[in-house]
Every structure is written in C-alpha cells, then in structure tokens.
Amino acid sequence: MAESKPKPKPKKEAVPMPKQNAKVRRQNFDEVALGYTEQQAIEEANRCLQCPKPQCVEGCPVGVRIPEFIKLLQERKYEEAAKKVKERNALPAICGRVCPQEEQCQQMCIFGKIGNPVSIGRLERFVADWERDRGVKVSEKPASTGKRVAVVGAGPAGLTVATDLVKLGHGVVIFEALHLPGGVLVYGIPEFRLSKKIVHAEVDYVKKLGVELKLGYLIGRIHTIPELLKTCFDAVFVGTGAGLPAFMGLPGENLAGIYSANEFLIRVNLMKSYAFPFYDTPIRVGKHVVVVGGGNVAMDAARSALRLGAEEVCIVYRRSREELPARQEEVENAEEEGIVCHFQAAPTKFIGDEKGWVKAMECIVMELGPPDESGRRRPVPVKGSEFVMDTDTVIVAIGRTPNPIIQSTTEGLAVSKWGTIVADENGKTSLEGVYAGGDIVTGEATVISAMGAGKKAAKAMHEYLMSKR
Numbered sequence: 001m002a003e004s005k006p007k008p009k010p011k012k013e014a015v016p017m018p019k020q021n022a023k024v025r026r027q028n029f030d031e032v033a034l035g036y037t038e039q040q041a042i043e044e045a046n047r048c049l050q051c052p053k054p055q056c057v058e059g060c061p062v063g064v065r066i067p068e069f070i071k072l073l074q075e076r077k078y079e080e081a082a083k084k085v086k087e088r089n090a091l092p093a094i095c096g097r098v099c100p101q102e103e104q105c106q107q108m109c110i111f112g113k114i115g116n117p118v119s120i121g122r123l124e125r126f127v128a129d130w131e132r133d134r135g136v137k138v139s140e141k142p143a144s145t146g147k148r149v150a151v152v153g154a155g156p157a158g159l160t161v162a163t164d165l166v167k168l169g170h171g172v173v174i175f176e177a178l179h180l181p182g183g184v185l186v187y188g189i190p191e192f193r194l195s196k197k198i199v200h201a202e203v204d205y206v207k208k209l210g211v212e213l214k215l216g217y218l219i220g221r222i223h224t225i226p227e228l229l230k231t232c233f234d235a236v237f238v239g240t241g242a243g244l245p246a247f248m249g250l251p252g253e254n255l256a257g258i259y260s261a262n263e264f265l266i267r268v269n270l271m272k273s274y275a276f277p278f279y280d281t282p283i284r285v286g287k288h289v290v291v292v293g294g295g296n297v298a299m300d301a302a303r304s305a306l307r308l309g310a311e312e313v314c315i316v317y318r319r320s321r322e323e324l325p326a327r328q329e330e331v332e333n334a335e336e337e338g339i340v341c342h343f344q345a346a347p348t349k350f351i352g353d354e355k356g357w358v359k360a361m362e363c364i365v366m367e368l369g370p371p372d373e374s375g376r377r378r379p380v381p382v383k384g385s386e387f388v389m390d391t392d393t394v395i396v397a398i399g400r401t402p403n404p405i406i407q408s409t410t411e412g413l414a415v416s417k418w419g420t421i422v423a424d425e426n427g428k429t430s431l432e433g434v435y436a437g438g439d440i441v442t443g444e445a446t447v448i449s450a451m452g453a454g455k456k457a458a459k460a461m462h463e464y465l466m467s468k469r
C-alpha cells in the first residue's frame with residue numbers, strides 16, 4: 001500500500017495582509033487593507049493546527065467556533081464557513097476588519113508560542129466578504145413567541161441583541177437616534193478602515209432576519225423607556241454607547257480650530273466632508289495638525305486629517321509607545337503614512353491669534369512613574385519642561401463618556417458615578433425588564449465586547465420573556 005504523503009509543516013509566519021501603498025493611500029479614503037485572495041486565505045487557513053482543545057474560542061467574546069469555520073475554509077467550503085461564523089456573530093465582515101484579535105482569539109492561539117498566531121480576523125473577513133459578494137442567504141423565520149422587545153441604539157451591542165432575539169422568535173424593533181444605523185461603525189471609524197458599504201450590508205442582514213429599524217428616534221425624548229414598556233414592549237435593551245466627547249479643561253480649549261475627535265470624525269464620516277464638493281459639508285483642516293491622545297480614535301482622526309490635505313500631522317501622547325492603546329497594526333499603518341508620534345508629552349494650554357484661532361499648543365514633558373490603577377505607568381509632568389508647538393488645528397481624542405439621556409429620563413435606573421448604566425454580567429439593570437450592554441455599561445471599549453454583552457443580554461432576556469405570562 002502506498003504511504004500517504006506527510007503534511008507539510010505549517011509556516012511560522014502568517015500570510016501578510018495585502019495593503020494599498022502608503023504614498024497612494026494617504027491621498028484617498030479607500031480601504032487600506034485589501035483582504036486575502038482565495039489562495040492566501042487557504043494558505044493561512046492551513047496553518048491552523050485544529051487543536052482538540054481550542055483556546056482561541058475561549059478568547060472570543062461571542063464564542064465563534066473558530067477551528068470549525070477554519071476547517072471548512074481549508075476544505076474550500078466557503079458558504080458553510082460563513083454560516084458557521086454567523087451562528088455566533090452577525091457582523092463578521094466588520095469584526096474581521098476592526099476587532100483587536102491580537103488581544104483576544106489570536107492571543108490564545110497556540111501557534112503564537114512559536115511564530116505568528118493564525119490570522120483569525122483576516123480569515124473571518126475573507127469568508128464574510130466571499131458570502132456578501134454572492135448574496136447572503138437568510139434562514140427561515142422561527143415561530144413567533146408573541147413577545148416584543150425594544151432595542152435602543154443600533155450600534156454593535158444593539159444589533160447583536162436584536163439578531164439573537166429575532167432568531168428566537170421575538171418581535172424586535174431597534175430605535176436609533178441617528179439617520180443611519182451602525183453607531184460608531186458609521187459615525188466614528190473612517191472609510192479607510194471600515195467601508196460603510198460593509199456596515200450597511202451587515203445591517204441589511206439583520207433587517208432580513210426580521211428586525212425592524214426606526215431611524216431618527218431619540219429615546220428619552222420621543223418616548224421614554226417606561227413609556228415603551230407600558231405601551232408595546234415586554235422588555236427593553238439599552239445600547240446607547242459612549243458618544244460624548246471628553247475635554248481637558250485647559251486654557252484656550254475653546255479657540256477656533258480645536259475639535260473634539262467626535263465632531264471631527266462625525267463630520268468626516270457621516271457628513272462625508274471628504275467628498276466635498278459632491279457633498280456640500282466641508283471641514284476646515286489646517287496645514288499643521290496636532291492630535292492629542294493615543295487610542296484608535298486618535299489614530300483615525302490623525303489619518304483622516306492627513307487625507308484631507310494636512311501637510312504634517314503629529315500625535316501627542318502622554319505615555320510611551322509601549323502604552324499606546326491603539327491597535328499596533330493601525331499605529332504601523334499611521335506611521336507608514338507619515339504620521340509622527342510625539343511621546344511623553346501633554347498639552348498645558350492653547351495659544352490663539354488675534355482672530356481667536358489656535359496658533360500654538362504649549363506642552364509639558366512627562367516622565368513615567370509606577371503603574372496606576374489601569375496597570376500602565378502613570379505619567380508625571382517634569383517641572384519646567386514646557387515647550388511650544390506651532391499648530392493651526394488641534395483634535396482632542398482623549399476619551400468619550402456615556403450618552404446621558406436614557407439615564408436622566410428613566411426613574412429608578414441605577415447609574416454609576418461615571419454615568420454608565422449599572423448592569424450585572426447578563427445585562428440586567430435595576431429595573432424589571434430593562435437590560436443594557438456595550439459602552440453604555442462598560443464605558444468606551446471595543447466592538448466585540450459590546451457584541452459579547454449583547455449576546456449575554458439576549459440569552460437573559462429570552463429567559464425573562466419566556467418566564468413572563
């Protein structure tokens with residue numbers, strides 16, 4: 001009998017993601033990462049060892065059956081692979097693009113001990129894109145339970161809870177304040193990282209499952225949560241996110257030319273200022289832009305400013321490179337495009353010209369002390385180390401706080417001192433029938449953690465609804 005050929009040893013290095021050239025992409029808003037070809041996806045999928053006790057699944061907040069979908073991919077069963085992912089994740093093309101897999105599923109990949117972990121996110125993106133290009137099929141609707149749920153906010157948390165509940169036979173209506181669904185996915189993350197076509201396609205899938213979307217509905221103003229419960233709904237989920245910008249309270253922060261990253265990115269993404277004059281909503285970006293902060297939001301704002309014509313863009317961050325909270329991949333992309341990072345410095349005041357426009361930012365050097373409660377080394381100002389940076393545009397990206405309307409219009413809803421809604425690990429709040437999850441509970445976090453919270457809440461809400469006569 002002929003001996004079967006031994007399987008070639010998997011490569012230690014992951015298949016690199018094809019990208020637009022840095023010089024070209026800094027002048028356009030098209031997606032930077034181009035996605036794997038079929039051959040690249042198969043090559044990368046073949047690196048997966050199909051561990052009998054897969055740790056990667058433990059690292060995924062929504063519990064995608066990762067080895068199972070990769071096995072289907074190895075067998076070139078793309079439709080089945082996409083279906084397998086969708087069993088747990090309704091937004092795979094989005095997660096495949098923006099989730100911090102390096103800190104979640106991929107961090108747990110056993111291959112990471114000897115080389116690069118398997119690029120799970122890129123493979124997830126591949127199968128989701130493959131399915132979308134060929135037309136997404138939706139399974140038959142389940143029998144109705146006769147229960148109705150209102151979901152407030154159409155971000156990742158709200159879309160996930162709605163998907164899981166509609167699949168269980170409940171009637172679900174999402175109320176979204178903006179004219180477009182997606183939350184931060186549409187108004188925050190720019191086109192060059194996450195094309196809005198992808199977001200719209202994944203939201204369409206949620207609608208096809210039977211979820212009703214009501215746009216332009218600000219809950220807390222049009223209706224309150226108690227009104228929703230009293231009139232048409234058996235339970236409510238609040239996924240209203242953390243959409244309020246934080247400021248530093250420094251002298252001169254109100255000068256013209258200083259934006260919050262929220263305003264800046266909303267004007268770029270939602271009002272499409274990058275497409276002026278086709279959209280008549282331009283935004284003024286100067287020549288010397290400074291972005292304050294070091295997270296994904298800061299990177300997105302800096303890279304958007306560059307694409308809008310700034311000559312230089314500098315990120316000022318108070319800690320060192322090691323503590324940068326932004327995804328490493330996006331920091332590398334930003335630096336390749338020409339963004340300069342200035343570490344261990346923080347603004348102390350803004351200086352304006354005679355017309356009230358910002359013309360400079362005074363900073364102070366920071367040294368790093370012992371770790372603070374976040375586990376990162378605490379930045380401490382160095383006395384007398386002030387210096388001045390010339391700038392004509394400043395974008396403040398130092399954090400976001402919870403949207404407050406629901407909390408202030410829902411009597412009896414427990415709220416933390418940070419303004420987040422208090423909920424247990426299953427999203428249950430202090431009010432019967434009211435659940436919450438995502439950034440409104442945790443403060444600003446990630447897409448996949450918001451989706452994970454949505455999944456847990458859906459399970460708890462289903463139990464609650466079915467126990468109610």
Ligand code: FAD
Pocket residue numbers: 098099100152153154155156157158175176177178181182183184185188189190217218219220239240241242243265296297300327403405406437438439440444445446447448450
């Ligand atoms: P949101 O996405 O904020 O959605 C909340 C929705 O509720 C919004 O649509 C809002 O309009 C709506 N809403 C609010 N109040 C009301 C009301 N009263 N009535 C009706 N609707 C209401 N995470 C990652 O994992 N990877 C990244 O690369 C990444 N990059 C980011 C870049 C930027 C610029 C920003 C701002 C965030 C980024 N994040 C990233 C974080 C991530 O997007 C959020 O953690 C996630 O979107 C939170 O989801 P959510 O559903 O809780 O809230």
